[in-house]
Amino acid sequence: MCGIMAYVGEQECAEILLEGLQKLEYRGYDSAGVAIWDGQRIELRRCEGKLVNLRRSVAAEPILGSLGIGHTRWATHGRPSEQNAHPHTWGGISLVHNGIIENYVALKQELSARGHDFSSETDTEIAAHLIGASVQSGHDLHTAVRLATKRMEGSYALVVISEDEPDRIVAARQQSPLVVAIGNGETFAASDIPAILAHTRDVIFLEDGETAVLTAQSVQLFDADGLAFERPTKHVLWDPISAEKQGFKHFMLKEIFEQPDKLVDTLRGRISLDRGDIALDGAEPPKAILDALKRVVLVACGTSYHAALVGKTLIEQLARIPVEVDLASEFRYRDPLIGAGDLFVPISQSGETADTLAALKMAHSRGAHVLAVCNVVDSSIPRISDGTLYTHAGPEIGVASTKAFTTQLASMMLLAVYLGRRKGTLDPARARMLLEDLRTIPTQIEKLLEASDAVREIAKHFIHARSFLYLGRGVNYPIALEGALKLKEISYIHAEGYAAGEMKHGPIALIDENMPVVVIAPKSETYEKVFSNLEEVRARGGKVLAVATEGDLKIARFADHVMTIPAAPDYLQPLLTIIPLQLLAYHIADMKGTDIDQPRNLAKSVTVE
Numbered sequence: 001m002c003g004i005m006a007y008v009g010e011q012e013c014a015e016i017l018l019e020g021l022q023k024l025e026y027r028g029y030d031s032a033g034v035a036i037w038d039g040q041r042i043e044l045r046r047c048e049g050k051l052v053n054l055r056r057s058v059a060a061e062p063i064l065g066s067l068g069i070g071h072t073r074w075a076t077h078g079r080p081s082e083q084n085a086h087p088h089t090w091g092g093i094s095l096v097h098n099g100i101i102e103n104y105v106a107l108k109q110e111l112s113a114r115g116h117d118f119s120s121e122t123d124t125e126i127a128a129h130l131i132g133a134s135v136q137s138g139h140d141l142h143t144a145v146r147l148a149t150k151r152m153e154g155s156y157a158l159v160v161i162s163e164d165e166p167d168r169i170v171a172a173r174q175q176s177p178l179v180v181a182i183g184n185g186e187t188f189a190a191s192d193i194p195a196i197l198a199h200t201r202d203v204i205f206l207e208d209g210e211t212a213v214l215t216a217q218s219v220q221l222f223d224a225d226g227l228a229f230e231r232p233t234k235h236v237l238w239d240p241i242s243a244e245k246q247g248f249k250h251f252m253l254k255e256i257f258e259q260p261d262k263l264v265d266t267l268r269g270r271i272s273l274d275r276g277d278i279a280l281d282g283a284e285p286p287k288a289i290l291d292a293l294k295r296v297v298l299v300a301c302g303t304s305y306h307a308a309l310v311g312k313t314l315i316e317q318l319a320r321i322p323v324e325v326d327l328a329s330e331f332r333y334r335d336p337l338i339g340a341g342d343l344f345v346p347i348s349q350s351g352e353t354a355d356t357l358a359a360l361k362m363a364h365s366r367g368a369h370v371l372a373v374c375n376v377v378d379s380s381i382p383r384i385s386d387g388t389l390y391t392h393a394g395p396e397i398g399v400a401s402t403k404a405f406t407t408q409l410a411s412m413m414l415l416a417v418y419l420g421r422r423k424g425t426l427d428p429a430r431a432r433m434l435l436e437d438l439r440t441i442p443t444q445i446e447k448l449l450e451a452s453d454a455v456r457e458i459a460k461h462f463i464h465a466r467s468f469l470y471l472g473r474g475v476n477y478p479i480a481l482e483g484a485l486k487l488k489e490i491s492y493i494h495a496e497g498y499a500a501g502e503m504k505h506g507p508i509a510l511i512d513e514n515m516p517v518v519v520i521a522p523k524s525e526t527y528e529k530v531f532s533n534l535e536e537v538r539a540r541g542g543k544v545l546a547v548a549t550e551g552d553l554k555i556a557r558f559a560d561h562v563m564t565i566p567a568a569p570d571y572l573q574p575l576l577t578i579i580p581l582q583l584l585a586y587h588i589a590d591m592k593g594t595d596i597d598q599p600r601n602l603a604k605s606v607t608v609e
């Protein structure tokens, strides 16, 4: 996720901007830049890579001035490069942007027709042209920002300065966090609290649709209709470390709670309810490839492999295409049958996992078309794939994947519907119904997260357990695997995920009163069958923790603890059933006092075999 820092006051601002951006470094970024009014014009400095590059450039050729904006960019549209780095400038204005402008292609075409040339691959540059053109046509900066944002669909935190009004900063927010802060004869805007804590603790959080005009002496707020209003400042007491985690105790917990927003980002701009169809942002395979498509091969590691397992069921059910799933480390060494007619889909949060990368290279060299599902823009996997469906989870800092997983699940659903429509197995009406259901998921997850404290109460009973069994069927079998993986990696408690039907073929021997068994049993086609597993566990004295559908009274009679999810169609259940399991693993680990964000022996990105 990108970082924003802006300053207007009496002090030289280059160092203030750089320091503020440095405080946001933990969020991850791939390029950085500043734009500062030097008394004559806005001077721009941008660098690919770490902030240290920008620092060196500013140290070598200082930019003097006390009005400026700065940005660290996490690429979403266009690769990490100096040209794609923010700020973007046009027509005497300069701006930084967090978020995604969904309709940027249409706006770019319109601006191109009016003679605008673009120097980057970003959606953000469109905003610079819209606002710059509006200022050139005679509007003041605040009006120009308001008019431009009315044309933009999607999400934005925008911070803009203009050579015509070099005493002010204009800020605007829509679905992307933005805070303004008031110091002594100076004001700030930032995407996140840590950036400004060294200067002031008096802040105002902007809400969706609001804009603000900042000068050294004042902050004026405007609602979505452009009417001025007042909001008292809040005095934040967070220490710098908890500010980085936005008040959450761990990054993992913060990332669990970010899932509703991140899923909205994954779906944004890709669903057309009118057509009952999906757009894959230009990653769509050519028609000839789709016409010849015989098989989909999903390959990944760890959590991403579990998303692939869910993807298999979704694609086979909705698109009726045979799907193979493999662990990348196995695929690459088994001389796999792969080639023309296969759609090879590597799934990876980091885009750098060595085994997945090697499997991709092998599939590519044998003639398969490669459509990657990845979180990190322009990482190694997207760079050598034919197309990439980005998951838009933002940087994931906790080693244990949470939001990366659920955004992969949503991407699997998008891919399944896309292929179903191409293959004619889904008509627009059915696709529309599926997509409408999918769009309700972020709100349902928000409600599920409210039960975090209740899950913690359940977790208290299990901190001394030595071993857990997780059982699920159908699309919830991969969730049993993922739930077990979450628990073992952060709590160091042994946990195994099993297909519930396999229980009596071996693991039943382990069950006694010391073995908690997590049974994922929401109402579904296979509910009654999972239910019989549950009875078998109870009969052997095992402690049962059930993930069940709200209002299921029957299950409450057999389970020791129940974590509920709302009723949902089978194919969407994984997006819900995983939430209480993430929380369960988190709370058990937290009460055990383990290093949750950096568990022992684990790395976030496994770039070696």
Ligand code: M6R
Binding pocket: 301, 302, 303, 304, 305, 347, 348, 349, 350, 351, 352, 353, 356, 399, 400, 401, 402, 489, 604, 605, 606
């Ligand atoms: O970056 P990738 O998705 O390719 O990483 C694959 C696995 O290393 C990863 O999913 C790992 O299992 C998770 N961090 C575990 O939570």
